[in-house]
Amino acid sequence: MTDNMVLRGATLTDGRKVDIVIADGVIAEVTETGNGSVVGSRELDCSGLFVSSGWIDLHVHAFSELNPYGDEIDEIGVKQGVAVIVDAGSCGADRIGDLAASRAGALTTVYALLNVSKIGLQRIDELSDLAWLEKELAVQAVRLYPDFIVGWKARMSGSVVRENGIQPLRIARELAETTELPLMVHIGSAPPKVEDILPLLARGDVVTHYLNGKSNRLFQEDGRPIPALIEAVARGVRMDVGHGTASFSFETAEAAKQSGIRFDTISSDIYRGNRQNGPVYSLAHVMSKFLALGYPLSEVIGGVTASAAEWLGKPELGRIQAGDRANLTLFAVEGERAVFVDSEGETRIGEQQIRARGVYTNGRFIEC
Numbered sequence: 001m002t003d004n005m006v007l008r009g010a011t012l013t014d015g016r017k018v019d020i021v022i023a024d025g026v027i028a029e030v031t032e033t034g035n036g037s038v039v040g041s042r043e044l045d046c047s048g049l050f051v052s053s054g055w056i057d058l059h060v061h062a063f064s065e066l067n068p069y070g071d072e073i074d075e076i077g078v079k080q081g082v083a084v085i086v087d088a089g090s091c092g093a094d095r096i097g098d099l100a101a102s103r104a105g106a107l108t109t110v111y112a113l114l115n116v117s118k119i120g121l122q123r124i125d126e127l128s129d130l131a132w133l134e135k136e137l138a139v140q141a142v143r144l145y146p147d148f149i150v151g152w153k154a155r156m157s158g159s160v161v162r163e164n165g166i167q168p169l170r171i172a173r174e175l176a177e178t179t180e181l182p183l184m185v186h187i188g189s190a191p192p193k194v195e196d197i198l199p200l201l202a203r204g205d206v207v208t209h210y211l212n213g214k215s216n217r218l219f220q221e222d223g224r225p226i227p228a229l230i231e232a233v234a235r236g237v238r239m240d241v242g243h244g245t246a247s248f249s250f251e252t253a254e255a256a257k258q259s260g261i262r263f264d265t266i267s268s269d270i271y272r273g274n275r276q277n278g279p280v281y282s283l284a285h286v287m288s289k290f291l292a293l294g295y296p297l298s299e300v301i302g303g304v305t306a307s308a309a310e311w312l313g314k315p316e317l318g319r320i321q322a323g324d325r326a327n328l329t330l331f332a333v334e335g336e337r338a339v340f341v342d343s344e345g346e347t348r349i350g351e352q353q354i355r356a357r358g359v360y361t362n363g364r365f366i367e368c
Contacts, residue, residue, distance in 0.1 A: 081356020
């Protein structure tokens, strides 16, 4: 066996220490530390580090040309320990080809949710004119990029839809059913009300920003989930964090945890501004906030690995198994006191921080 790399003594989130042998970009062997049969040409001492399948950020904005919602792919991908990113609606049918082409020079794997508006985020009121929701053009784009486009994105905030209310979501629902692809819906300020949005979502669809602290939120003043949310979760609608600049509240997150409405996926909604200036900074920083909220490490990591991979329909991305292409993130959990800030300016104290240390993806190891 040639061109081997061995990760020695890394810790899984269940506490087991393993050696992982990688040959020609494929996991050749996973054994308890010291029990492996292969010595690699390159060995990395992973003592004190955790290993998981490669992190997946299900909600980013990675089309660098857009302002303010844009960034460089690898700046929010492998440089932050993230092996796979999903651009969440930066582009509609007009420019999805440009986003697809931008992957060529990147080390990070990129997928996309197609904005139901053909103009995407060239404007921040992209659903205010129904003429921009050209169904035939959108379906053609999905058929043109079947291995890239994994779903649809509709931003259902009052500032985005303007006078159109719930109608853009009805069109998005039709597109999702026509193409048999799931729909991610951004919830924000009304109108439309979340009580009108949730009934239009089906099993496998995603509510992003589900922990926002706006008045049009999913939890009542006493912290209980609204009935429409309970019904949506029961029929298989998934809850995604989508932290972002204005869409994560510690108070709401605590209410959700108390009520049992836990996240399916943790995502950052990262772009250049909130990466550089906060409150997002990185996917790892967002994950650390959930440790501060009392979630176990295994559940936090599951929200950026197995659960996200399942939604993508690519379960192999969420596991560490011999025979699969190597897709791994190495990280540390450091005992370091931190003041975490949410999108409302509220703070919580945490005693641990997750920090990415390296990624093995697409046949290469990249240190973070």
